[in-house]
Structure formats: C-alpha cells, structure tokens
Amino acid sequence: MLPRRFDQTRPFLVLGIILLVWLVVPVAMKRLLRSAFFEIQAPLTATQSYVQELQDFWATRLHSRDELYQKGRDLAGVLAQYDFSLQQNESLRAEILRLENLLKLPPMPSYRLEPARVARRDFSGWWQHLTIRKGASSGILVGSPVVFSGGVVGRVIEVHAYTSVVDLVTSPTFRVAASANGDNRPVSYQGGDNETFAAPHGTVEFVPLDIFATPQQPRHLVTSGLGGVFPPGLTIGDIVKLEPSNDGMFKSGDVLLDERLGSLTEVTVLVPLNPDQL
Amino acid sequence: MRQHDYRWLLVFGGNLLLLWLAGLANHYLAAANLHLYVGGLLVTFAALRLDLKHGFTSTVLTAFAADALAPVPYGTSLVLLGLVHAVLYYGRQRFPREEVVFAIFVTLVSNLFLFLALSFLLVGRNPHPAAAWMRLFADLVFSQVVLGLATSWFMALQEHAFALLRLHPETGRRVAA
Numbered sequence: 001m002l003p004r005r006f007d008q009t010r011p012f013l014v015l016g017i018i019l020l021v022w023l024v025v026p027v028a029m030k031r032l033l034r035s036a037f038f039e040i041q042a043p044l045t046a047t048q049s050y051v052q053e054l055q056d057f058w059a060t061r062l063h064s065r066d067e068l069y070q071k072g073r074d075l076a077g078v079l080a081q082y083d084f085s086l087q088q089n090e091s092l093r094a095e096i097l098r099l100e101n102l103l104k105l106p107p108m109p110s111y112r113l114e115p116a117r118v119a120r121r122d123f124s125g126w127w128q129h130l131t132i133r134k135g136a137s138s139g140i141l142v143g144s145p146v147v148f149s150g151g152v153v154g155r156v157i158e159v160h161a162y163t164s165v166v167d168l169v170t171s172p173t174f175r176v177a178a179s180a181n182g183d184n185r186p187v188s189y190q191g192g193d194n195e196t197f198a199a200p201h202g203t204v205e206f207v208p209l210d211i212f213a214t215p216q217q218p219r220h221l222v223t224s225g226l227g228g229v230f231p232p233g234l235t236i237g238d239i240v241k242l243e244p245s246n247d248g249m250f251k252s253g254d255v256l257l258d259e260r261l262g263s264l265t266e267v268t269v270l271v272p273l274n275p276d277q278l
Numbered sequence: 279m280r281q282h283d284y285r286w287l288l289v290f291g292g293n294l295l296l297l298w299l300a301g302l303a304n305h306y307l308a309a310a311n312l313h314l315y316v317g318g319l320l321v322t323f324a325a326l327r328l329d330l331k332h333g334f335t336s337t338v339l340t341a342f343a344a345d346a347l348a349p350v351p352y353g354t355s356l357v358l359l360g361l362v363h364a365v366l367y368y369g370r371q372r373f374p375r376e377e378v379v380f381a382i383f384v385t386l387v388s389n390l391f392l393f394l395a396l397s398f399l400l401v402g403r404n405p406h407p408a409a410a411w412m413r414l415f416a417d418l419v420f421s422q423v424v425l426g427l428a429t430s431w432f433m434a435l436q437e438h439a440f441a442l443l444r445l446h447p448e449t450g451r452r453v454a455a
Binding site: 014 | 294297298301302304305307308309310311312313315330334338342343345346347348349352353356357360361363364365367368396397400401403404405406409410412413414416417
C-alpha cells in the first residue's frame with residue numbers, strides 16, 4: 001500500500017501526467033481532436049436551429065390568410081425597390097468593367113453570395129461569435145466577410161463540415177480598415193465594448209483630426225476596402241464620439257452599431273471567387 | 279464475462295447536455311448582452327462522486343468538448359477544469375460530499391475561480407480592458423445566480439441516471455433497485 005501522503009497527491013500526479021502528455025501531443029492531433037469534438041456537438045446546434053424554424057413556421061400558419069396577404073402586399077413595395085436597386089447594380093457593374101478595360105485597371109474583388117441561417121449566438125465578455133448553418137460543403141472559406149442588410153456582420157474564422165463560426169463585428173478580436181463616409185483616409189475599427197443591456201459598440205482609432213462626430217451629428221463609418229477582405233462601402237456603424245488620442249496626432253472614439261446584430265437570424269457570406277483575395 | 283464500466287460516459291453525456299443547454303440559453307440572452315458560464319458545474323459531480331479514473335476521464339473529455347466551442351488555445355479548459363477536479367478530489371473526504379448544499383457551494387466557488395482565470399487570460403484582447411471588467415462582472419453575477427438554482431437539478435439528474443442503471447457512482451457496483 002502506498003504511503004498516505006503519496007496517496008493523497010494522486011489526483012495532482014494524474015493531472016501532471018495528463019498535462020505532460022498533452023504538451024507532447026502533435027498540433028495536428030490537437031486540431032483533429034478539436035474538429036472531432038466540434039462536429040460531435042454540431043448536430044445539436046443545427047437541430048436546435050431547425051426546431052426554431054419549425055416553431056416559426058407553425059406560428060406563421062396561425063395567421064389568417066388576410067393577414068398574410070396584407071404582409072405580402074407590404075413586402076411588394078420593398079421588393080420593387082430592391083428590384084430597381086438590382087438593375088442599377090447591374091448597370092454599375094457593367095460600367096466598372098468598361099472602365100477597368102479602358103484604363104487597364106486590376107479587377108475589383110468579386111464574390112459569390114451564400115445566404116446562411118444563424119444557428120447559435122455566443123456573446124460573452126471575452127468573445128462574440130455566431131455559428132451559421134453553412135460550412136465547407138457550401139464552399140465557405142476561412143476569412144470570408146459576412147454581411148446582412150444593415151452592413152457588416154463579421155468574418156468567418158472557422159469552417160467545419162456544415163457549420164461555420166463567424167467572429168462578430170462587436171467582438172474584441174475583430175478589426176477592419178474603415179473610413180468615414182465621404183472621406184477616403186483609412187481609420188481602424190475594432191469591436192469590444194459590449195455592456196449588458198446596452199446597444200452594441202465598437203471603437204475607432206487613427207481618425208484624422210479634421211473629422212468630427214457627436215451623438216447629435218454622428219459620422220457614418222464604412223469599410224475602406226483596404227486589405228481586400230471586405231468590399232469598400234459596407235456600413236459598419238455610426239461614429240458618435242471622437243476625442244483626441246493620447247499622442248494628439250489622431251482621434252479615437254466610439255462607434256454605435258446596429259442593434260439587430262444581437263438578434264440576427266439570416267446573414268450572407270461573401271465567398272471570394274478568387275480565394276487568394278483572403 | 280467482463281462488465282464494461284461506462285460511468286465516465288454517463289457523466290460526460292450529462293455534461294454535454296449541460297453545455298448544450300447553456301449554449302441555448304446564451305443564444306437567447308445574446309440580445310441582452312448577457313452570458314451564462316457553467317464551467318464550475320461541469321466538474322462538480324465527477325470530482326465529488328466518481329472515483330479518480332472515471333472522474334478524470336469525464337472531466338478531460340468535457341474539457342475537450344468545451345474548448346472545441348470556444349476561441350481559446352485548445353487545452354485551456356483541460357488545464358483549468360483538471361486543476362479544479364484535482365483540488366476537489368484531494369479535499370473531498372473532509373466534507374459532506376453527498377450533500378446538495380455542499381455541491382452548490384463547491385460549484386459556485388469553482389465557477390468563480392474558472393471565470394476569473396479565463397477573464398485574466400482573455401481580457402487583454404479587449405481595447406478597453408477596464409471597461410470590459412464591468413461586463414464580465416455582470417456575467418459572473420448572473421452565472422452564479424443561475425448555478426445556485428440549477429446545481430441541485432443537475433446533480434439530481436446525474437444521480438437519477440446512475441439510479442436508473444442501478445450503478446453506484448464511486449464503486450461502479452450494482453445497487454439494489
């Protein structure tokens with residue numbers, strides 16, 4: 001029988017051995033293990049999302065035909081506007097192509113649009129992630145930008161078989177090159193300020209000194225296109241506060257983001273047609 | 279014929295269920311910018327009721343499952359949950375480990391330690407770490423309140439699972455119906 005003191009330290013000995021083994025396990029094995037454990041739990045996440053959709057379907061079935069007809073009629077106006085925007089979009093694309101050929105410019109990044117349902121939201125104080133129901137099977141690539149009708153949602157950081165994880169624009173680990181609307185000088189946006197029961201916020205840095213913003217007169221912040229990941233001109237949020245930074249050479253401030261980010265159910269992944277873009 | 283002992287699988291299954299339920303809760307709490315962290319409850323039953331081998335097996339597997347869903351270096355939960363498990367196992371003989379009240383106390387203290395450890399590891403990513411602590415504090419208080427209410431339910435769930443299979447959690451022997 002082992003001495004009592006040794007017997008008492010057995011749990012720490014076992015832990016030490018486990019950690020030692022873990023240190024020498026190859027990185028590839030750790031990646032495989034991580035992927036395996038993610039995929040074990042992925043069906044639960046996806047199933048929960050499908051059940052939610054089924055709930056919404058049956059809730060919609062309870063509406064009368066008159067109500068549904070009314071909603072369809074209201075949507076018709078919105079759809080007509082989108083149809084017109086699509087036509088304008090096509091003519092603008094043709095114009096861009098003509099100018100690229102005329103001036104021998106390099107082509108602008110082009111994307112394939114992949115709509116995806118949001119299966120799970122995970123908004124902690126340490127990170128802010130979404131899990132979407134599209135993955136490698138739909139051609140999603142790591143680093144692909146994700147958008148919604150209100151602008152930037154985030155960036156794909158993990159791709160699994162049929163799910164992907166998106167780092168949200170409010171996450172402290174999310175950074176993107178941006179610019180104030182109407183100005184082409186680059187500024188840096190980073191997520192991070194997510195107080196409980198408050199609207200989502202981010203921060204902006206390296207803002208030129210001649211740009212001003214207040215809560216009464218916010219300045220619209222859009223992606224600048226630098227880095228080639230996000231196309232230029234996508235809405236990030238509104239700069240509502242700017243103060244001189246410590247060095248006095250630039251300003252930094254707060255960015256108010258879209259409140260719908262906390263309740264998104266559908267997003268669009270911009271899958272680049274040329275993967276080298278990422 | 280050799281009897282297969284799946285106590286570790288039973289507890290791991292219960293922890294997977296807890297992780298899924300916590301994820302579901304966080305999905306709906308996202309709009310309010312609140313987060314539920316249940317790390318402390320993942321270790322309690324395994325550390326207090328199971329033997330060393332089965333307890334550590336389920337804790338290690340639970341740590342792998344928890345880390346797979348989190349953007350942290352893979353193995354972070356292994357270190358933290360493993361440490362909590364080792365400490366609880368080391369000291370459990372001195373306390374009434376069968377009592378639910380003690381289990382609640384252990385869960386709350388473990389969760390506090392794990393939450394603070396993770397926060398110190400990850401808060402540096404935030405552009406305003408000082409402001410981030412306010413959000414983390416709110417999450418911690420919320421998590422502790424929920425765990426205080428949910429621990430007895432989760433412990434009873436796992437006890438009932440063992441009772442259904444007529445297994446003693448610590449020895450693995452068959453018990454009378």
